[in-house]
Amino acid sequence: MKEGQSSRTAEAAAALRANHFQNAENPVFSDPFAFELTSTGWKKLLTTSLTVKVINSSVFNRTFGLLTGQVVGRSRYAEDQLQAAIERGVTQYVLIGAGLDSFILRQSQQYPQLKIYEVDHPDTQAAKQRKLRQYGTLPANVEFVAIDFEKESIADALTRSTFKQDQAAFFSWLGTTHYLEPATTLNTLASICQIAAEGSEVVLDYSVDYRELEGIERLGTLFVSQFTRFLKEPLKGQFRPKTLHQAVEQMGYIVTEDLSGDGLSDRYFHARSDHIRHTVATHMLHLRLM
Numbered sequence: 001m002k003e004g005q006s007s008r009t010a011e012a013a014a015a016l017r018a019n020h021f022q023n024a025e026n027p028v029f030s031d032p033f034a035f036e037l038t039s040t041g042w043k044k045l046l047t048t049s050l051t052v053k054v055i056n057s058s059v060f061n062r063t064f065g066l067l068t069g070q071v072v073g074r075s076r077y078a079e080d081q082l083q084a085a086i087e088r089g090v091t092q093y094v095l096i097g098a099g100l101d102s103f104i105l106r107q108s109q110q111y112p113q114l115k116i117y118e119v120d121h122p123d124t125q126a127a128k129q130r131k132l133r134q135y136g137t138l139p140a141n142v143e144f145v146a147i148d149f150e151k152e153s154i155a156d157a158l159t160r161s162t163f164k165q166d167q168a169a170f171f172s173w174l175g176t177t178h179y180l181e182p183a184t185t186l187n188t189l190a191s192i193c194q195i196a197a198e199g200s201e202v203v204l205d206y207s208v209d210y211r212e213l214e215g216i217e218r219l220g221t222l223f224v225s226q227f228t229r230f231l232k233e234p235l236k237g238q239f240r241p242k243t244l245h246q247a248v249e250q251m252g253y254i255v256t257e258d259l260s261g262d263g264l265s266d267r268y269f270h271a272r273s274d275h276i277r278h279t280v281a282t283h284m285l286h287l288r289l290m
């Protein structure tokens with residue numbers, strides 16, 4: 001991330017969620033707050049009829065729609081797993097690299113017993129808190145914890161909060177590992193092991209090696225890497241699934257599920273009339289601490 005600047009990719013992700021909510025017939029993930037949370041520039045684009053027409057056209061959905069699929073698919077997957085964890089009795093939800101995720105606006109009142117920790121870069125967090133002021137006082141079950149993953153461990157950051165190390169927690173870490181060195185991602189997962197109780201869960205998305213992709217997926221990943229470089233948040237982190245599984249299993253996690261892009265398309269984007277599907281460039285990983 002560029003020092004002193006809130007995350008531009010977080011704004012882009014919120015814009016994709018906003019467009020999907022406003023224009024998709026049967027949204028995979030519904031985020032009514034994403035439009036208000038994104039940047040002025042994105043809002044302008046999303047209210048220009050020509051742009052809206054182009055970005056929701058069939059040609060666009062079959063190509064750039066892979067990006068929308070990735071962004072709404074990961075949020076849907078994470079919140080489906082969160083829901084199941086809450087039903088099992090989990091009472092702590094940690095959103096790592098929360099960006100402009102609107103769970104605290106959409107759902108926090110529905111789960112007053114759930115303590116929510118938003119952990120993010122201080123620059124992104126400060127900008128989000130300014131935007132959140134328009135909604136008045138935030139629910140009492142929300143706490144913000146600032147971190148720079150490249151400089152501090154999540155264990156140290158959460159120690160500054162009311163996070164309870166003796167109670168199981170659900171961690172979601174979406175759209176972030178792609179922008180970190182692989183070692184930073186692995187160190188963060190190892191750090192979660194230090195402070196999370198047995199039974200805690202982690203859901204994250206990760207990029208696979210782009211050299212293993214073909215056709216539009218390979219071109220799309222090259223486009224995304226150029227775009228995020230332009231936004232000063234270059235893609236740095238890719239993993240081979242098997243290597244990643246071995247690394248997290250050595251830390252003490254069980255891999256509950258590693259869902260490929262095609263698996264996500266089958267589960268959430270089956271036979272959509274708008275042809276949006278999930279990219280094969282990223283996977284969803286669900287881990288449990290034993």
Ligand SMILES: C[S@@+](CC[C@H](N)C(=O)[O-])C[C@H]1O[C@@H](n2cnc3c(N)ncnc32)[C@H](O)[C@@H]1O
Binds near residue numbers: 121176
């Ligand atoms: C693409 S956004 C994803 C936001 C959100 N999770 C989503 O799915 O829309 C990437 C997030 O990673 C955070 N991030 C990137 N590098 C970071 C770092 N070194 N330390 C802390 N947060 C970082 C950014 O602040 C941003 O919120």
